Amino acid sequence: MTRAPSPRWLRRPYDTAPRFAYGADYNPEQWPREVWHEDIRLMREAGVNIVSLAVFSWARIQPAPEVWDFGWLDEIMDLLHAGGIAVDLGTATASPPPWLTTLHPEILPVGRAGETIWPGARQHWRPTSPVFRTYALRLVTAMAERYGRHPALAAWHLSNELGCHNVHDYSDDAARAFRSWLEDRYGTIDALNHAWGTDFWSQRYAEWEQILPPRLAASHPNPTQQLDFKRFSSDALKEYLRAERDVLYRLTPEVPVTTNFMVMDGTGGMHYADWAHEVDFISNDHYVRPGPQALDELSFSAALTGSLAGGRPWYLMEHSTSAVNWQPVNVAKRTGELARDALLHVAHGADAVCFFQWRQSPAGAEKYHSAMVPHAGPDSEVFRAVAGLGGLLRELAEVTGATRRPARAAILFDWESWWASEQDSHPSSLLRYRQEALDWYSAFLALGVRADVVPRGAALDGYDLVVAPVLHMVPRTLAKELTGYAESGGHLVTTYFSGVVDENDHAWLGGYPGALRELLGIRIEEFAPLLDGESVALDDGSTGTLWTDRITVTDDTVAVLAAYRTGEQTGRPAITRRPVGRGSATYVSTRLGAEGSRGVLARLLDGAGVTSELPEEARGRVELVVRGSGDTTYWFLVNRTDAPVELPGLSGELIARTPDAGPWAPGGSLVLGPRGVAVVRR
Numbered sequence: 001m002t003r004a005p006s007p008r009w010l011r012r013p014y015d016t017a018p019r020f021a022y023g024a025d026y027n028p029e030q031w032p033r034e035v036w037h038e039d040i041r042l043m044r045e046a047g048v049n050i051v052s053l054a055v056f057s058w059a060r061i062q063p064a065p066e067v068w069d070f071g072w073l074d075e076i077m078d079l080l081h082a083g084g085i086a087v088d089l090g091t092a093t094a095s096p097p098p099w100l101t102t103l104h105p106e107i108l109p110v111g112r113a114g115e116t117i118w119p120g121a122r123q124h125w126r127p128t129s130p131v132f133r134t135y136a137l138r139l140v141t142a143m144a145e146r147y148g149r150h151p152a153l154a155a156w157h158l159s160n161e162l163g164c165h166n167v168h169d170y171s172d173d174a175a176r177a178f179r180s181w182l183e184d185r186y187g188t189i190d191a192l193n194h195a196w197g198t199d200f201w202s203q204r205y206a207e208w209e210q211i212l213p214p215r216l217a218a219s220h221p222n223p224t225q226q227l228d229f230k231r232f233s234s235d236a237l238k239e240y241l242r243a244e245r246d247v248l249y250r251l252t253p254e255v256p257v258t259t260n261f262m263v264m265d266g267t268g269g270m271h272y273a274d275w276a277h278e279v280d281f282i283s284n285d286h287y288v289r290p291g292p293q294a295l296d297e298l299s300f301s302a303a304l305t306g307s308l309a310g311g312r313p314w315y316l317m318e319h320s321t322s323a324v325n326w327q328p329v330n331v332a333k334r335t336g337e338l339a340r341d342a343l344l345h346v347a348h349g350a351d352a353v354c355f356f357q358w359r360q361s362p363a364g365a366e367k368y369h370s371a372m373v374p375h376a377g378p379d380s381e382v383f384r385a386v387a388g389l390g391g392l393l394r395e396l397a398e399v400t401g402a403t404r405r406p407a408r409a410a411i412l413f414d415w416e417s418w419w420a421s422e423q424d425s426h427p428s429s430l431l432r433y434r435q436e437a438l439d440w441y442s443a444f445l446a447l448g449v450r451a452d453v454v455p456r457g458a459a460l461d462g463y464d465l466v467v468a469p470v471l472h473m474v475p476r477t478l479a480k481e482l483t484g485y486a487e488s489g490g491h492l493v494t495t496y497f498s499g500v501v502d503e504n505d506h507a508w509l510g511g512y513p514g515a516l517r518e519l520l521g522i523r524i525e526e527f528a529p530l531l532d533g534e535s536v537a538l539d540d541g542s543t544g545t546l547w548t549d550r551i552t553v554t555d556d557t558v559a560v561l562a563a564y565r566t567g568e569q570t571g572r573p574a575i576t577r578r579p580v581g582r583g584s585a586t587y588v589s590t591r592l593g594a595e596g597s598r599g600v601l602a603r604l605l606d607g608a609g610v611t612s613e614l615p616e617e618a619r620g621r622v623e624l625v626v627r628g629s630g631d632t633t634y635w636f637l638v639n640r641t642d643a644p645v646e647l648p649g650l651s652g653e654l655i656a657r658t659p660d661a662g663p664w665a666p667g668g669s670l671v672l673g674p675r676g677v678a679v680v681r682r
Contacts, residue, residue: 047390448619
């Protein structure tokens with residue numbers, strides 16, 4: 001079970017009144033000093049009360065090995081303090097300066113094929129490099145000694161987006177650290193040989209020194225070696241996080257520490273559920289990806305971040321005011337989206353709303369990335385929207401500290417199943433773990449039903465229904481836990497390619513879905529994945545893609561909820577449900593997508609007694625998220641559409657809304673404008 005993070009929140013340098021933290025990454029070193037005073041004035045106008053500072057400032061702070069320049073940072077820290085603006089101070093270690101990589105090129109990461117990752121961008125360092133760590137911790141120490149008692153300091157910001165560009169390093173440093181990690185995990189070389197199945201392809205090891213990272217090989221590298229390297233790589237970054245944190249804990253024990261996760265990251269390289277207890281409060285960066293599920297994905301990531309925070313408030317460290325610079329086409333946000341996107345994070349528990357960045361850069365790789373003050377300056381729609389959001393957050397001050405109220409349904413999210421299910425030499429290379437989880441979340445949203453997204457290891461007994469999509473890796477203990485959940489009255493839903501392997505990526509023998517075979521009451525002898533573009537029809541009207549299974553029902557109590565109407569499995573079960581104790585276990589053997597999942601989910605929710613809290617007219621058009629404190633709850637109502645939505649018969653007191661919401665009296669109808677948000681106290 002993952003331990004919850006410490007509840008320590010930001011230090012309050014200025015006042016004790018409740019308020020949302022509101023601000024941005026601030027890079028004053030990119031601007032002449034005369035701009036700094038204008039920045040402070042505009043920050044106060046916009047309602048900014050915190051900035052992240054010095055995140056990428058190593059080359060400025062330490063321009064040579066024995067030369068330090070803190071003068072500019074002293075000055076801006078004092079200016080911010082005088083302006084009543086707190087600082088989330090970076091340790092400045094995210095990117096080493098040119099002098100360090102010139103002096104010690106051995107800190108540079110190495111790719112899978114042996115290529116060096118050269119300087120010129122950012123995060124060009126090995127997580128396991130002892131040389132890099134020596135220099136980085138020296139910098140952290142200097143920062144802590146100089147600014148640990150500065151009155152503006154609210155928190156420490158460790159590195160930046162750890163693992164964003166360097167999570168998998170295949171260098172000799174990584175090889176040595178990997179061997180040490182493996183020895184700690186397995187104890188003996190024989191245990192490792194068993195776990196890795198090294199009698200296949202004559203891979204049996206006699207000494208630890210023979211083991212390498214899964215570098216470029218003639219064919220598919222050993223799958224358990226690949227899996228363990230993913231585990232190790234996440235742990236290596238976590239150990240580096242701890243190293244910086246422990247310096248700060250020793251020198252500034254009263255100052256909380258955080259680092260910005262990237263829960264939306266599509267590679268899944270960092271096991272954030274395992275990292276969550278290493279920081280005092282959870283922080284996350286999020287950027288909207290255009291597409292039909294863009295807003296669903298934002299909500300999904302925010303819900304998962306809220307669960308990593310244990311339901312307590314968390315910090316939205318970065319998101320964008322408008323367009324980013326790194327997508328194939330960088331689309332500007334439309335009217336209302338800046339506030340809606342920010343407030344949806346708040347709904348899911350964020351007590352800090354910050355952007356990248358304060359002032360849009362005139363040069364560099366991110367000069368076309370939007371900011372709170374764009375290239376057009378403060379006389380712009382973006383800055384007016386920024387100031388408007390600052391006003392809304394002031395109106396919502398009483399919500400700060402309120403915890404996210406649990407839903408009755410949840411999606412179980414498992415990093416190790418993600419890693420294992422998408423490895424090579426599998427039945428299909430088209431499977432995308434996170435997309436399957438997102439599709440089910442979209443189905444919940446379309447039905448107007450609140451759902452949490454919880455990491456594996458979280459307690460499930462408070463949920464009436466849990467969807468565990470592509471739960472590929474199921475150790476015996478997890479199978480027992482899921483069986484107990486169903487027997488105690490919970491309704492479990494899982495999907496294709498679930499229960500197939502144990503923690504060593506060894507297939508459970510006797511037929512699929514392996515560890516979940518008895519719980520589900522079915523047996524599959526052989527997978528039947530579909531070709532790209534191929535689809536099958538089910539007799540409930542839905543369409544399946546990606547995968548099918550040749551299912552045999554092995555328990556007389558199993559009900560077939562849908563069968564295949566076309567394809568090689570015609571007439572065979574596609575979706576099954578087995579009563580288990582006071583609950584049930586359902587298996588979905590094909591990818592239904594967001595729309596197809598909606599139909600089966602509606603049926604299963606009805607069986608579990610879970611209903612929407614929204615009026616029928618608003619379901620699918622409005623998202624409801626609930627926070628609460630004591631007997632008071634706060635309903636965040638978010639218009640997911642580009643048209644006005646009416647919500648009849650709401651009770652409570654309207655405490656904040658975006659400007660396009662119509663007039664409202666308790667018990668009457670509330671009209672949310674396109675992309676509008678309202679918050680009701682109940």
